[in-house]
Amino acid sequence: MVGVAGIHMLIAAQGGPDLPTVDDFLPPEILFQGTPFAINRIILVRIVATVAMLLILGVSAHRAKLIPGRWQGVLEMGVSFVRDNIVYEVMGALRGRRYVPMIATIFFTILVFNLCGIVPGANIAATASVVMPLVFALWTMVQYWIAAVREKGLGRFIRDEVFTPGVPWPVYILLAPIQILELLVIRPLSLTIRLFANMISGHLMVATCLAFAQYWMIESADKLMGIPVGATWFVGGLLMTCFEAFVAFLQAYVFAILSTVYINLSYPEQ
Amino acid sequence: MTVAAEDGIDLFIPHVYDMVWSAIILVIVALFFYKYFLPKFNAIFDERSSKIEGGIENAKKAQKQADEAKRKYEDQLSTARVEASKIRDDARAEASHIIADARSRADAEASQISQSAQRSIESQHQQALVKLRGEVGTLAAALAGRILGAKLQDGAVQSQMIDGLLDEISDNKQ
Secondary structure: OHHHHHHHHHHHHOOOOOOOOHHHHOOOEEEOOOOOOOEEHHHHHHHHHHHHHHHHHHHHHHHOOOOOOHHHHHHHHHHHHHHHHHHHHHHHHHHHHHHHHHHHHHHHHHHHHHHHHHOOOOOOOOOOOOHHHHHHHHHHHHHHHHHHHHHOOHHHHHHHHHOOOOOOHHHHHHHHHHHHHHHHHHHHHHHHHHHHHHHHHHHHHHHHHHHHHHHHHHHOOOHHHHHHHHHHHHHHHHHHHHHHHHHHHHHHHHHHHHHHHHHHHOOOOO | OOHHHHOHHHHHOOOHHHHHHHHHHHHHHHHHHHHHHHHHHHHHHHHHHHHHHHHHHHHHHHHHHHHHHHHHHHHHHHHHHHHHHHHHHHHHHHHHHHHHHHHHHHHHHHHHHHHHHHHHHHHHHHHHHHHHHHHHHHHHHHHHHHHHHHHHOOHHHHHHHHHHHHHHHHHHHO
């Protein structure tokens, strides 16, 4: 990212394309500045996306009928995808039933927030600030600790996880700290950073392609060379946009399935 | 562009307002999914599967009823067929009875008729013979008397002659 910013500085100095920077993810506060309720561009996108999602899903659920229409069919496909292909697949129907709403919340919300990255006008994923993925990750962590305490008891859970049975004791010197770190830090942070970094890189790639397309096709003086080069960049931007849609889904899926797996790990082996 | 922003690490430093809004949004969407969206869809899924199960159950019941009805009708049909063939046989037997009866009755009647006819012919024949005998006798006597005159006044000769004549007639006739 520093490298991209460096190039930007270089080209900007020559009046080059308006390349995206890290600053895109640190927008200024535009409302309630300085208060705990300050709103910047990303948070505004997040609020609008939330309202839109709740409205669309709420109205759809309100109108849901026994015999589904096309849109309801799509929604039901999503719901049964989360239920059957993520939760029940990982932890089974009996154990998984109580986690379906949680994983559905995570999956649908992250999917919608990620898709904001390619929605014209928003152009930035609502998950593209570190806190939103972190909040989801912390929720997952709280859930797997609660599940552990309920199913195994805290002592047994820590013993099983930190002093993994079947390992010769000297290895514990190395293994125990790693396992503790894994439970408390690595799991939530890996969830957070995976999603966050994907959203950042996705935005940077799409925006870079489009900035170069704009620069070569419109701003460049040399039209003979500028049009084909710019067109190539534009095609690149188009492909990256499609790829971003795929990544939006993929990251929502990965987050949801890893949350399920982590919670399932808190249950005793059968 | 601030110098601090050049440092990518800023991206990972959470702001208080970001935490506040993220938490608020998380609570809202979680409440929505927990309390409304999923219960609603689960209810629909359950209702649908129960409807489908009910439908299958009903179809099975209807199939069973149809099978039963079919078996009943087939039974009835075969009974009816047997009955029909029995009735036909009976009718045929009766018909042959009737025909035989009628034939024997007709035969009897015919023989009776022919017998009575025979009898009446015979009696008429007899009557005719007797009558003829008397008339022929009288006629012959008259004729012979006329021809032979007094010679045949004697009664004995007369009756002998007549008998002889009649015998002759009978012989000729036979």
